[in-house]
Ligand SMILES: [Zn+2]
């Protein structure tokens with residue numbers, strides 16, 4: 353599995369883009385950043401978008417991607433998540449008010465976007481990879497994912513505060529190769545992290561103790577860019593060698 357980091361921050365400012373990861377060229381894991389990074393040719397290769405939750409920093413480029421590729425590809429792009437997340441997207445974004453309902457355009461039978469719901473903790477087969485959503489702890493309904501292919505599995509937290517379900521599910525994977533975990537705020541802002549459903553570096557360190565997989569690398573994303581320097585220092589102070597702070601453009605091969 354090849355994972356390209358299109359954006360990996362908790363907000364947007366010059367040089368920093370919101371969360372979006374490209375798996376094996378055809379599957380997006382969250383879509384906070386897509387169209388400003390990928391050429392239209394590469395955008396046309398995308399068949400699946402796996403969505404953790406409906407906060408804008410994870411979904412905003414779905415809309416522009418649909419706009420860019422409509423009329424240029426025949427198959428629909430699958431929007432994959434649990435029912436609750438897709439329902440919010442339908443009611444509040446693709447509602448013909450905020451943005452056209454691209455699940456009915458250009459026609460109801462052959463739309464450019466198609467909802468593909470998956471039940472929590474059920475595995476959905478997407479060809480080369482399978483995805484399994486697991487609920488996390490956030491301010492809106494949100495899931496993380498276990499994503500697998502023949503090379504192994506990764507776990508992606510999406511946005512979360514302290515949680516047990518995801519780690520328990522991840523521990524069932526014998527061939528876990530990488531953890532993609534959020535850290536949004538500095539340790540000194542733990543209270544804000546808590547109320548906004550996020551983690552600090554110390555918070556993530558506590559979470560990782562729930563897993564008996566000390567050798568699996570941890571890739572940290574979703575840092576609020578205005579606090580990136582502090583967060584990087586705090587992660588370094590943990591002296592946890594398996595932790596790497598992701599940067600845009602990184603490619604992780606497992
Ligand atoms: Zn969020």
Ligand SMILES: [Zn+2]
Nearest residue numbers: 362407409511
């Ligand atoms: Zn977020």
